Amino acid sequence: MKLLSSLLRSFIKRGRMRVIDVDGGVHEFGSGEDGPTVTIRLHDKKLYRSLFLNPELAAGEAYMDGTLTMEEGSTCFDFMFLFSINRAPLGAHPVQGLLRKGWKALRRHHQKNSVERAKKQARHHYDLSTELYRLFLDDGLNYSCAYYTDPDESLEAAQDAKLTHLVAKLDLEEDMEVLEIGGGWGSLAIRMAQAGARVTSLNVSPEQVKIAEERVRAAGVEDRVSFVLKDYREFEGRFDRVISVGMMEHVGIGHLDDYFGKVRDCLTDQGFAVIHSIGRMTPPGTTGPFIRKYIFPGGYVPALSEVFASTERLGLWVCDTEILRLHYYYTIRDWRLRFEGQRQAAAELYDEAFCRMWEFYLCAVELGFLHGSNMVFQLLLSKERDAVPIIRDFIVDNERKLNGQK
Known part of the structure; x- marks a missing residue:
C-alpha cells in the first residue's frame, strides 16, 4: 500500500478519499474540504501496484471485475468526480508525468487506423x-x-x-x-x-x-x-x-x-x-x-x-x-x-x-x-x-x- 498511498497523498488535495485495504485497514487522503468524501474498498493486493502505475485504467478494470467496490453510499460518479477535481495534481506526480509522456509518444501507434x-x-x-x-x-x-x-x-x-x-x-x-x-x-x-x-x-x-x-x-x-x-x-x-x-x-x-x-x-x-x-x-x-x-x-x-x-x-x-x-x-x-x-x-x-x-x-x-x-x-x-x-x-x-x- 505504500506506493499507492504516496500517490494518493500527493494528488488528493480537494475532498477526501477513504481506502479500505485488503486487510480491512482504513487510509484517508485529502483535507475533506471543497469536494466529496468517497470510500472505496480494494479486494486484491495486486491493485496496490497497478493503481499506482496506471490509475485510470486499473481503476476502471478493477471496478468492472469487482475487485474495487464503492462503500458507505459512495457511487462510481462520486469516485470519478473526486478524481476529476484532482486531475491537475495527478499529472504533476513524477511517475505519472513519465507515464503520460510515454503514452503520448505512442499515440500514433495507437491510432494507426487503416x-x-x-x-x-x-x-x-x-x-x-x-x-x-x-x-x-x-x-x-x-x-x-x-x-x-x-x-x-x-x-x-x-x-x-x-x-x-x-x-x-x-x-x-x-x-x-x-x-x-x-x-x-x-x-x-x-x-x-x-x-x-x-x-x-x-x-x-x-x-x-x-x-x-x-x-x-x-x-x-x-x-x-x-x-x-x-x-x-x-x-x-x-x-x-x-x-x-x-x-x-x-x-x-x-x-x-x-x-x-x-x-x-x-x-x-x-x-x-x-x-x-x-x-x-x-x-x-x-x-x-x-x-x-x-x-x-x-x-x-x-x-x-x-x-x-x-x-x-x-x-x-x-x-x-x-x-x-x-x-x-x-x-x-x-x-x-x-x-x-x-x-x-x-x-x-x-x-x-x-x-x-x-x-x-x-x-x-x-x-x-x-x-x-x-x-x-x-x-x-x-x-x-x-x-x-x-x-x-x-x-x-x-x-x-x-x-x-x-
Whole structure:
C-alpha cells in the first residue's frame, strides 16, 4: 500500500478519499474540504501496484471485475468526480508525468487506423445491440452532443435543436446533394431529406445501417436517402454539401489530412462542409487508456491547433467556428441518469461487468466536459472563400424558418 498511498497523498488535495485495504485497514487522503468524501474498498493486493502505475485504467478494470467496490453510499460518479477535481495534481506526480509522456509518444501507434482496422474498431462500439442505446438515448437515437438552450431542457428537445442547428448551417436548397460521413442511426439524414436534400450517408456499422434504413422508410424519405457501407477513404463523389457529426473523433491523429482531404475532394467548387466534433481546448494530448482499450479503440479528440494545421495544409477555408462548451456535459449527464435508471435492463442485455464498464465510461466523459478540457466545435469549411454567406445571420434566419417562425 505504500506506493499507492504516496500517490494518493500527493494528488488528493480537494475532498477526501477513504481506502479500505485488503486487510480491512482504513487510509484517508485529502483535507475533506471543497469536494466529496468517497470510500472505496480494494479486494486484491495486486491493485496496490497497478493503481499506482496506471490509475485510470486499473481503476476502471478493477471496478468492472469487482475487485474495487464503492462503500458507505459512495457511487462510481462520486469516485470519478473526486478524481476529476484532482486531475491537475495527478499529472504533476513524477511517475505519472513519465507515464503520460510515454503514452503520448505512442499515440500514433495507437491510432494507426487503416481502413479495415478503422471498420473493426467502429463496429466494436456501434454494433452493440441497438436496444442498449435505446435505453438512454432520445427517441431519434442521436449519439452526439445535443444543443441546449437551457441546462434543464429535455434531452429530446436539445437533440431536436441540434439537428435544426446543423441543417440551418447547411443552408440547403431543394434537391441539393449532401454527403454525410458517419450516419449513425439516420436522424440527421432524415432531417436533411425532409428539408429537401438528397442524402448519401456513409457508415461502416451494418447494425446501425439496418436500423437507419428502417427509420428512413418509416419517415417516408427512402427515395431521398441512400446508405453506403464504406469507410470515407473508399468513397468517391462530388456534392453540394458535406456533413460529418461525431465522426472525426474516430479518425486518429495520423489521418486528419486523409479526412479533410476527402471532405475537400467531395465538395463542388461552391459547396461547403459542416464538421461537428469533440475537441480539446488544451495542446495536443492522448486518449485515456480506459477509453482507448474498452470504448473507442483508435479514437482521439484533437486540439484545434491540430485541426487547423490540417485545414491549412489542404487549402481549406475555415469560414465559421462555433465552440459548444457545456452542451456535451448536459447531454452525457442526461445519458448517464437514464442509463442508471435502466441498469437492470442493460444487465439483461449484457451482464453486470458490462454495466460497470458503461458506468465508468459515461461518468468519465461527463466529467471530462465539466472539469476537463473537452468541448465540441462546429466548423464550416469550403474550397472557395465566398462559398459560405459572409455574414452568419443566415444560420439564425434558417433556424427560424425551420422552427416555423417568421
